[in-house]
Amino acid sequence: xxxxxxxxxxxxxxxxxxxxxxxxxxxxxxxxxxxxxxxxxxxxxxxxxxxxxxxxxxxxxxxxxxxxxxxxxxxxxxxxxxxxxxxxxxxxxxxxxxxxxxxxxxxxxxxxxxxxxxxxxxxxxxxxxxxxxxxxxxxxxxxxxxxxxxxxxxxxxxxxxxxxxxxxxxxxxxxxxxxxxxxxxxxxxxxxxxxxxxxxxxxxxxxxxxxxxxxxxxxxxxxxxxxxxxxxxxxxxxxxxxxxxxxxxxxxx
Ligand code: NDP
Numbered sequence: 559x560x561x562x563x564x565x566x567x568x569x570x571x572x573x574x575x576x577x578x579x580x581x582x583x584x585x586x587x588x589x590x591x592x593x594x595x596x597x598x599x600x601x602x603x604x605x606x607x608x609x610x611x612x613x614x615x616x617x618x619x620x621x622x623x624x625x626x627x628x629x630x631x632x633x634x635x636x637x638x639x640x641x642x643x644x645x646x647x648x649x650x651x652x653x654x655x656x657x658x659x660x661x662x663x664x665x666x667x668x669x670x671x672x673x674x675x676x677x678x679x680x681x682x683x684x685x686x687x688x689x690x691x692x693x694x695x696x697x698x699x700x701x702x703x704x705x706x707x708x709x710x711x712x713x714x715x716x717x718x719x720x721x722x723x724x725x726x727x728x729x730x731x732x733x734x735x736x737x738x739x740x741x742x743x744x745x746x747x748x749x750x751x752x753x754x755x756x757x758x759x760x761x762x763x764x765x766x767x768x769x770x771x772x773x774x775x776x777x778x779x780x781x782x783x784x785x786x787x788x789x790x791x792x793x794x795x796x797x798x799x800x801x802x803x804x805x806x807x808x809x810x811x
Contacts, residue, residue, distance in 0.1 A: 561792040565590035566721045569789060570637065570644045572596045572624050572681055573651025575606040577750040578700065578778045582648065584783030586789060587615035594618045594637055594644070596651070634684040642801035645691060646789045647685045649678040650700040654752050656711040667714045667800075675719035678725055682740075687728070697733075698788045699726050701742040703804045719744075723800060724759045730798030739797045743784045747806025748776040772805030 569586050573579045575597035583593045587610055595610070595617060597603040603619035610617035618641055622633035637644060653673045655666045663708030682697055703710060705719040722742065729740040747766055749757050756762045757775070767773045784801045787793050802808050 559791075562790045563590055564646075564786065564789055567591045567645040567789065568642050569619070569646040569648065570594040570596065570634075571648040571650050574648070574676065575602040577752065578745070578748060578781060579648070579663060580606055580609075580649040580811075581778040582650065582781060582785045583610060583617070583777065584613070584615070586785060587613070587617065587628065588782075589786050589790070591605055591646075591789070592616040592641075594616075594620050594641060596620050596622060596624070596633075600625050624681055625672040627680050630680045631684050634681070634688070638688060639737065644685050645689065645694070646698065648698045648700065648728070648785070648789075649681055651677060652700065652752070654661045654712060654715045656755075658688045658711055659713050662714060670714045671718050674715065675721045675725075678722050681723070682729060684730065686733055686738060687769045689738050693737045695733075695736075695738040696793075697729065697738065697740045697787055698785065699740070699742040701726065701744040701800055703744050703746045703802060703808050705744065705800075706808055729747070734797050739788075740795065741788045741796060741798065742800040743781060743788065744800045744804070744808075745781060746770065746776055746802070746807045748778050748781070750778060768811065770805045770807045771810050772807075774805065776803065776805060 569591045571579050571583050573596045574583045587593050595603050595607045601622040603621045607617040607619040622629040699722050701722050702719040704716040705723045726742040
């Protein structure tokens with residue numbers, strides 16, 4: 559048996575029409591998974607699912623806003639009825655806004671907490687209730703190295719990711735008895751739309767290369783190994799942990 563095979567696994571990935579979510583979806587599909595792409599808009603979810611199908615993979619679209627409790631419950635019900643049981647959930651949807659702490663608008667704080675933190679609670683709760691019935695499942699939360707660091711202008715984002723770290727641990731403890739594993743991936747800096755402004759700033763890139771032992775940005779495809787591991791039987795006794803994929807940045811002084 560191939561420990562890393564994802565054949566016959568249905569995997570729902572929130573916020574996966576682009577960025578880390580889409581490339582993770584593609585990577586998991588390469589290991590045999592059937593993918594359910596989520597985005598707020600039907601059109602973007604459909605386009606991304608079609609892209610995967612054009613590559614020869616099995617993929618579906620499920621549009622819903624991860625911050626809307628009713629929309630989440632109804633979407634999960636539809637997915638399980640029309641596509642089948644969700645074996646693995648990736649909580650990947652995320653947003654980031656940057657302002658100095660003293661100027662941070664309350665609306666931006668509320669939006670950041672809703673997408674990065676409350677949505678993890680909502681989608682995990684809806685999906686895990688069904689996993690509990692089946693006594694099987696895996697949940698992977700896309701956290702961030704920022705949960706461990708204090709850094710200018712992203713304090714609410716870091717706070718939300720810190721909360722997701724603790725959701726990961728608490729859910730692990732509550733769900734392990736039902737044969738459900740809950741782990742997190744904590745990326746360092748990866749080139750996506752979220753980090754576009756930083757990528758275009760040579761001063762930031764120079765700082766990043768000095769600060770990171772690997773001395774470079776991460777490529778989102780470098781998150782696939784962690785995603786496959788935490789979705790597969792290879793991680794059946796790994797529970798409640800964050801896997802840092804950061805080129806060594808967290809441990810460097
Ligand atoms: P992107 O901005 O490229 O993608 C974020 C995705 O989340 C988009 O597809 C977006 O959809 C979706 N999304 C946002 N709000 C919602 C919502 N309410 N409902 C459903 N989907 C939503 O970001 P990344 O790919 O870089 O980030 C993916 C995850 O990785 C995030 O959780 C982020 O915090 C985390 N991360 C990223 C790092 C990096 O360096 N890039 C580092 C550490 C963590 P839409 O296209 O409709 O806006």
